[in-house]
Amino acid sequence: MPKVTVDGQEIEVPNGATVLQACELAGKEIPRFCYHERLSIAGNCRMCLVEVKPGPPKPQASCALPATEGQEIRTDSEMVKKAREGVMEFLLINHPLDCPICDQGGECDLQDQAMAYGRGASRYHENKRAVTEKYMGPLIKTWMTRCIHCTRCVRFSEEIAGVDEIGALYRGEDMQITTYLEHAAKHELSANVIDLCPVGALTSRPYAFEARPWELSKTWGIDVSDAMGTNIRIDARMREVLRVLPRNNDDVNEEWISDKARWQVDGLTRRRLDKVWIRRGGKLEAASWDEAFAVIAGANAGSSVAAIAGDLLDCETMFAAKKLLGALGSTLIESRQTGMDYPVDNLAAVNFNSTFAGIEEADAILIVGSHIRWEAPLVNVRLRKAIKRGAKVFVVGPHWETTYPAEFLGDDAAVLGDLPSHVADAMSQAERPAIIVGGAGLAAGALDTALSLAGKWNLVRDGWNGFNVLHMAAARMGALMLGFAQKGGLRDLADAKPKVLLSLGADEVNYQQFAGSLKVYIGHHGDKGAHAADVILPASAYTEKAGTYVNTEGRVQMSDKAVFAPGDAREDWTILRALADVFGVSVGFDSFDELRAAMIAEVPALGQEGLASYGALPQPGTGTPKGKIAYPIKDFYLTNPIARASLVMQRCSAELLHGDADFAEAAE
Amino acid sequence: MAVRAPHPDTPELRERWGSFTWTDENAAKAKEIVKRYPEGRQRSAVMPLLDLAQRQVGAETNTQGWLPIPVIEFVADYLGMPAIRVLEVASFYTMYNLAPVGRFHVQVCGTTPCMLRGSDDILEACYKRGMKKGHTTEDGLWTLTEVECMGNCATAPMVQINDGNYEDLTPERLDRVLDELAAGRQPKEGTQEPGRHTSEPVGGPTTLKEMVGENHDYRGEW
Numbered sequence: 001m002p003k004v005t006v007d008g009q010e011i012e013v014p015n016g017a018t019v020l021q022a023c024e025l026a027g028k029e030i031p032r033f034c035y036h037e038r039l040s041i042a043g044n045c046r047m048c049l050v051e052v053k054p055g056p057p058k059p060q061a062s063c064a065l066p067a068t069e070g071q072e073i074r075t076d077s078e079m080v081k082k083a084r085e086g087v088m089e090f091l092l093i094n095h096p097l098d099c100p101i102c103d104q105g106g107e108c109d110l111q112d113q114a115m116a117y118g119r120g121a122s123r124y125h126e127n128k129r130a131v132t133e134k135y136m137g138p139l140i141k142t143w144m145t146r147c148i149h150c151t152r153c154v155r156f157s158e159e160i161a162g163v164d165e166i167g168a169l170y171r172g173e174d175m176q177i178t179t180y181l182e183h184a185a186k187h188e189l190s191a192n193v194i195d196l197c198p199v200g201a202l203t204s205r206p207y208a209f210e211a212r213p214w215e216l217s218k219t220w221g222i223d224v225s226d227a228m229g230t231n232i233r234i235d236a237r238m239r240e241v242l243r244v245l246p247r248n249n250d251d252v253n254e255e256w257i258s259d260k261a262r263w264q265v266d267g268l269t270r271r272r273l274d275k276v277w278i279r280r281g282g283k284l285e286a287a288s289w290d291e292a293f294a295v296i297a298g299a300n301a302g303s304s305v306a307a308i309a310g311d312l313l314d315c316e317t318m319f320a321a322k323k324l325l326g327a328l329g330s331t332l333i334e335s336r337q338t339g340m341d342y343p344v345d346n347l348a349a350v351n352f353n354s355t356f357a358g359i360e361e362a363d364a365i366l367i368v369g370s371h372i373r374w375e376a377p378l379v380n381v382r383l384r385k386a387i388k389r390g391a392k393v394f395v396v397g398p399h400w401e402t403t404y405p406a407e408f409l410g411d412d413a414a415v416l417g418d419l420p421s422h423v424a425d426a427m428s429q430a431e432r433p434a435i436i437v438g439g440a441g442l443a444a445g446a447l448d449t450a451l452s453l454a455g456k457w458n459l460v461r462d463g464w465n466g467f468n469v470l471h472m473a474a475a476r477m478g479a480l481m482l483g484f485a486q487k488g489g490l491r492d493l494a495d496a497k498p499k500v501l502l503s504l505g506a507d508e509v510n511y512q513q514f515a516g517s518l519k520v521y522i523g524h525h526g527d528k529g530a531h532a533a534d535v536i537l538p539a540s541a542y543t544e545k546a547g548t549y550v551n552t553e554g555r556v557q558m559s560d561k562a563v564f565a566p567g568d569a570r571e572d573w574t575i576l577r578a579l580a581d582v583f584g585v586s587v588g589f590d591s592f593d594e595l596r597a598a599m600i601a602e603v604p605a606l607g608q609e610g611l612a613s614y615g616a617l618p619q620p621g622t623g624t625p626k627g628k629i630a631y632p633i634k635d636f637y638l639t640n641p642i643a644r645a646s647l648v649m650q651r652c653s654a655e656l657l658h659g660d661a662d663f664a665e666a667a668e
Numbered sequence: 669m670a671v672r673a674p675h676p677d678t679p680e681l682r683e684r685w686g687s688f689t690w691t692d693e694n695a696a697k698a699k700e701i702v703k704r705y706p707e708g709r710q711r712s713a714v715m716p717l718l719d720l721a722q723r724q725v726g727a728e729t730n731t732q733g734w735l736p737i738p739v740i741e742f743v744a745d746y747l748g749m750p751a752i753r754v755l756e757v758a759s760f761y762t763m764y765n766l767a768p769v770g771r772f773h774v775q776v777c778g779t780t781p782c783m784l785r786g787s788d789d790i791l792e793a794c795y796k797r798g799m800k801k802g803h804t805t806e807d808g809l810w811t812l813t814e815v816e817c818m819g820n821c822a823t824a825p826m827v828q829i830n831d832g833n834y835e836d837l838t839p840e841r842l843d844r845v846l847d848e849l850a851a852g853r854q855p856k857e858g859t860q861e862p863g864r865h866t867s868e869p870v871g872g873p874t875t876l877k878e879m880v881g882e883n884h885d886y887r888g889e890w
Contacts, residue, residue: 164749164750164753166752167752170672170759170760180751180752181674181677
């Protein structure tokens with residue numbers, strides 16, 4: 001623990017800290033462009049120069065200088081001020097003065113730091129360098145003349161994403177950042193380079209020229225495009241969500257976000273259900289709320305009502321539905337839309353127990369039926385870190401392109417019962433072994449075998465729990481905590497032949513099983529559920545309501561309302577509350593606060609942000625895995641109704657996954 | 669510095685070079701080169717391998733050789749590294765040709781010492797023979813490039829043609845060198861100044877004179 005002096009203030013810094021980190025610990029601001037906490041140190045922008053004694057009598061780049069005992073660091077001397085002004089003047093030599101037409105304006109590191117540390121005027125009268133635009137795909141807009149060669153984007157794609165595709169070609173003044181042969185950046189985290197870029201060289205293509213940052217109202221939310229519970233900031237202007245940015249949360253998403261979470265939001269204004277619809281003579285017709293309620297009341301359902309929860313729901317909506325059905329005397333509630341029926345009496349068995357931060361520590365990982373890159377791109381980032389520390393990875397399931405060395409053991413789930421000896425040895429001898437069972441693994445009935453392997457390999461040990469299930473639906477863990485599950489899964493609901501089926505944004509259900517029911521769809525997008533519905537009650541998407549979400553590691557997080565739902569759409573819970581009046585029952589809440597209080601009273605864990613505790617793993621059952629594993633996600637960019645409605649996601653899917661080149665040409 | 673860009677990646681280029689692989693002789697050389705580096709550091713061999721590939725392309729096309737995109741990808745595959753990392757290296761060093769060149773790649777140094785010693789006249793002589801910077805002559809014989817310092821300042825001006833340096837040039841001397849090359853003969857490399865051996869002072873040594881004939885111990889004279 002070396003002691004250093006920063007501007008006369010003595011502080012102790014951790015071993016291995018850099019001078020820049022020491023200055024930050026002392027509360028000093030060090031300007032920087034290339035240095036980033038989560039990337040390797042490059043030391044090529046020279047903006048972080050400070051004066052260090054002992055050392056050569058010249059300013060030194062603090063980001064790449066280790067802090068050592070007895071250093072005397074000055075960040076406020078005349079030398080440092082001059083050095084910063086000099087570096088800034090050089091950076092601005094070739095940087096265009098186009099802030100008024102630059103999308104980074106207002107949130108630009110270069111702009112801010114030029115104001116704070118620059119000398120105010122340029123003495124440069126020569127020609128400026130110009131660089132041609134580079135095509136980087138449907139999400140990243142480039143303006144390479146603005147590039148200051150910090151190489152953050154290069155380091156991100158190599159170190160974090162693990163897909164080496166951005167590089168710096170040529171040398172010196174001719175240096176240019178580009179993707180290989182200007183191919184589109186093809187991975188699920190590509191748009192993070194937009195946030196990383198300290199200038200306006202890489203900006204957002206869908207958000208180009210949309211708004212200035214100071215026009216936007218910023219709301220803290222939780223993403224629902226996968227079960228990660230990514231912390232997001234929803235930027236909206238008036239009633240429209242213009243973009244989504246990641247929020248820092250080291251436990252969940254660090255500071256990354258998947259491309260889908262970031263850019264599915266343009267789907268929030270398309271294919272929306274903004275009025276009430278009733279199916280008459282096979283055709284949907286616009287109607288009023290009263291007419292719709294009359295149709296529902298006319299079914300005389302009594303207690304023959306069932307509810308299916310979709311993948312994007314908040315806990316409050318599901319709890320309201322559960323209360324409503326409870327008041328009617330029905331327990332027919334289910335959230336696993338595709339008909340899965342794994343046991344849920346002990347949630348520890350279907351939870352990501354290692355936690356996302358914890359899985360980085362694993363040293364042997366067996367993935368059972370999960371295409372992690374598509375099902376949870378940010379877990380894949382964590383796995384890469386584990387592999388860099390020396391972990392071995394084995395995958396049971398069809399081959400997918402991993403971003404690290406992994407051994408595929410075949411796509412037949414039965415291989416779990418008869419693992420090759422080197423796999424079994426690696427797992428049983430590992431210090432922190434982990435199993436990750438994905439949705440395809442659950443569908444192939446691998447849960448019981450995985451649990452018994454967990455017992456055999458002693459996955460739960462002191463300070464380590466290596467048993468993980470990786471879900472794909474943002475609503476899944478919350479639904480299971482609220483008891484939104486039947487023993488036989490969706491089949492139980494179909495067998496009960498309910499007179500009224502409430503579909504809460506359930507778009508992945510095969511509605512043919514409910515042919516005899518009056519199907520009431522309460523949701524926000526005209527997707528599969530709405531196509532099958534008899535009555536459509538327009539509701540709110542995740543940006544349009546406050547709510548509680550539980551991610552796949554059992555982390556309870558709360559999201560705020562950013563904008564109002566369009567047209568006649570209402571917040572989901574108010575619709576369910578109104579239905580209680582239609583059915584003539586009492587559900588015991590009249591406001592959102594009462595609803596949330598009632599929910600927390602019933603499931604106290606939902607009232608506390610953070611990891612919920614599910615206790616010990618259960619004894620394994622007797623199920624045996626069989627059959628080929630088939631990953632449920634066929635198209636990463638189109639997994640939910642919002643993404644399917646999004647033009648940006650459609651374009652990503654067509655161009656990046658299906659190689660449709662028309663989009664690339666049309667964009668030029 | 670000359671403007672460089674990889675030769676366009678067209679279907680014709682893929683057809684011509686897509687099946688590029690080492691000749692038997694070069695395969696052995698490549699193996700030997702990779703072996704020079706410690707286990708896990710095989711990527712360090714990227715520069716010698718690019719050079720080897722460029723020479724093989726040169727042998728196949730009877731030119732100095734260049735690096736088509738499929739060949740760059742071949743080297744990337746050979747070393748198990750991403751193609752962009754190899755392209756970064758190939759585009760950084762001007763000795764890797766990113767576009768086709770002629771039989772002889774005439775690289776005229778135009779940095780200050782050479783310029784002061786008359787590199788402008790050397791370039792003029794090249795232009796007179798129909799060469800144009802960054803282009804290959806129609807007969808496919810010459811490609812002209814102006815380059816930065818080649819480290820022959822003591823014998824300026826100089827040109828580098830393929831693997832040989834030709835120094836102490838005048839337009840006439842350069843013409844003689846180029847004529848010889850065009851005729852398929854190998855002119856003398858190094859300085860073209862009569863009586864000069866390498867880069868020693870013109871007109872004989874000015875220091876350490878006693879060392880010319882035999883080894884001389886100066887220590888007693890300090």
